[in-house]
Amino acid sequence: MLRLDHLTVIAPTLAEGVDHVRACLDLDIPYGGVHPEMGTHNHVLRLGDEAYMEIIAIDPKAPAPTGPRWFGFGDPAAVRRDWDAGRRLRTWVAATDSLDAVLADYSALFGSQTRISRGGKYSQFSLLPDGALPMDGILPSIIDRGGRPPPTPRMDDHGAVLRAFVLDHPNPSEVDALYERIGIANAPVVREGPAMRYVAKIDTPTGGKTLT
Numbered sequence: 204m205l206r207l208d209h210l211t212v213i214a215p216t217l218a219e220g221v222d223h224v225r226a227c228l229d230l231d232i233p234y235g236g237v238h239p240e241m242g243t244h245n246h247v248l249r250l251g252d253e254a255y256m257e258i259i260a261i262d263p264k265a266p267a268p269t270g271p272r273w274f275g276f277g278d279p280a281a282v283r284r285d286w287d288a289g290r291r292l293r294t295w296v297a298a299t300d301s302l303d304a305v306l307a308d309y310s311a312l313f314g315s316q317t318r319i320s321r322g323g324k325y326s327q328f329s330l331l332p333d334g335a336l337p338m339d340g341i342l343p344s345i346i347d348r349g350g351r352p353p354p355t356p357r358m359d360d361h362g363a364v365l366r367a368f369v370l371d372h373p374n375p376s377e378v379d380a381l382y383e384r385i386g387i388a389n390a391p392v393v394r395e396g397p398a399m400r401y402v403a404k405i406d407t408p409t410g411g412k413t414l415t
Contacts, residue, residue, distance in 0.1 A: 205345065207298075207387075207389045210365075212258040212259070213276075213293040215286050217244060220246070229407060229409050235247040240268060242262055243261055243272070251355075253355060255358060256414075261279070273334055274336065275336050277333060292414050293336070309385060313329040313337055313342070328347075329346075342381070343387075367404040368404075369392045369394060371397075371400045375394055375395050
């Protein structure tokens with residue numbers, strides 16, 4: 204069974220991502236770290252006991268990876284187009300304790316596994332051959348921390364709590380059926396909308412906020 208691990212804001216630059224989330228939530232998001240294998244860096248925010256959010260962008264100081272770069276960063280122009288179109292809360296990551304088993308059944312959807320790290324801690328991560336988002340972000344990428352607990356309980360608490368995570372989509376029943384077939388606990392609530400778009404409702408110390 205897969206479970207929601209964290210929401211992902213994919214930004215053309217880290218500064219743009221931080222500014223956007225600050226404008227949405229009225230919170231300063233702490234710096235997270237770097238991902239040497241992917242040439243990216245992030246800021247992270249705890250969203251209660253079971254989930255967090257990351258803002259991720261290419262690290263201009265890091266060398267580019269020799270293989271595909273995750274979260275679609277291999278196509279910076281597409282990242283910029285999505286950003287300018289308002290698709291900023293772009294996707295999410297699900298956790299599993301058995302990535303091998305998931306990929307044995309669904310490698311066509313999620314790709315193969317690659318080792319990634321942040322802060323000296325290693326995990327296995329699903330990655331499509333071109334680094335694209337699974338089904339353009341409808342499906343999550345998958346992380347397997349090798350038995351380590353999720354980082355959320357150890358993160359500083361800034362008073363933000365995820366109350367709802369919603370995916371607007373023209374064919375919600377198809378997406379719900381896909382989530383059920385794969386086996387995803389606490390997947391986004393899917394509702395009908397003209398185009399794919401994620402929305403998160405987040406309680407903060409200054410009231411309820413919306414992140415898109």
